Amino acid sequence: MQRIAVLTSGGDAPGMNAAVRAIVRTALYYKMDVFGIRYGYKGLIENELFQMSSRDVANIIQRGGTVLKTARSKEFLTKEGRAKAAEHLKENGIEGLVVIGGDGSFKGAEILEQEHGIKVIGVPGTIDRDIAGTEYTIGFDTAVNTAMEAIDKIRDTAAAHERLFVVEVMGRDAGYIALNSGIATGAEEILVPERITNVERVVQLINYDQKRKKNVHIIVVAEGDGFGAEALTEILAKKYPEMEVRLSVLGHMQRGGSPTYYDRVQASKMGYHAVLGLREGKTGMMVGLQKNEIVFVDFGDGCKKHLEINQEMLDMVKVLSQ
Ligand code: F6P
Numbered sequence: 001m002q003r004i005a006v007l008t009s010g011g012d013a014p015g016m017n018a019a020v021r022a023i024v025r026t027a028l029y030y031k032m033d034v035f036g037i038r039y040g041y042k043g044l045i046e047n048e049l050f051q052m053s054s055r056d057v058a059n060i061i062q063r064g065g066t067v068l069k070t071a072r073s074k075e076f077l078t079k080e081g082r083a084k085a086a087e088h089l090k091e092n093g094i095e096g097l098v099v100i101g102g103d104g105s106f107k108g109a110e111i112l113e114q115e116h117g118i119k120v121i122g123v124p125g126t127i128d129r130d131i132a133g134t135e136y137t138i139g140f141d142t143a144v145n146t147a148m149e150a151i152d153k154i155r156d157t158a159a160a161h162e163r164l165f166v167v168e169v170m171g172r173d174a175g176y177i178a179l180n181s182g183i184a185t186g187a188e189e190i191l192v193p194e195r196i197t198n199v200e201r202v203v204q205l206i207n208y209d210q211k212r213k214k215n216v217h218i219i220v221v222a223e224g225d226g227f228g229a230e231a232l233t234e235i236l237a238k239k240y241p242e243m244e245v246r247l248s249v250l251g252h253m254q255r256g257g258s259p260t261y262y263d264r265v266q267a268s269k270m271g272y273h274a275v276l277g278l279r280e281g282k283t284g285m286m287v288g289l290q291k292n293e294i295v296f297v298d299f300g301d302g303c304k305k306h307l308e309i310n311q312e313m314l315d316m317v318k319v320l321s322q
Pocket of ligand 1: 170171
């Protein structure tokens, strides 16, 4: 394979730049041409391709966001949109494509391969960590650390006022950011979409805590939790007016910032292996991490369903927050 391209797609994630850097430099090391595609599939349809040199990825390993920019493309969901995308790859002589993104982006890559024979490798990049077949996705570690630092700060003010805080964290319909940031900050309760929220149980817990004179509460709620952080806040505010219940929605700050060492290293490994995979003729696969080893997982097998949440960790919250 002589010429490959790389794009970032869907929500950005800290560490995507480290992956882009690794892909560009690995390709150049093996004397391949490498093209960047701006704005994900949207940019591919609009022919936003440019040849990249080693200097184009200098000084980016430590930066959040993605230098290639990202977008969500409706047109790529259509046959006509994908035909335009494939045409631009072919007229530039590109044989292999690395897609850094989430499961939606991989579905697109899989169809592009089936319809137009382009070789594709996926690199999992999403703060949500909601892709099966890999224990790690780029950006998750940084996002959890960002949420953890924010919740630590909220706990300071919660303790000063003896308040109850409901903190909503990101994750789309997955609870990994909530579970991990909640455990890391000693949250009294963690609510995730993977377990049905029982408000009565939350109320019992607060009543029990009040009896024990525990008067600071942090409840971390994943944005995809069926009950919802806002509805829960309203109920608790009515029930416990003396606790001055507050809601804090952390939002997009969780997607930004300089990636942690872990995100930089894993993203570099995944980018490096994505290019090695293409060189070996692999296609229709995602680079994943299992038991700390790099693996290749068929899009069809691993990437479509979500990773199961660790129920034991959820159960542990009750024990550790006593
Ligand atoms: O997938 C990453 C993510 O940040 C989710 O956690 C969140 O639900 C979503 O993207 C937000 O998307 P947008 O930036 O389009 O509001």
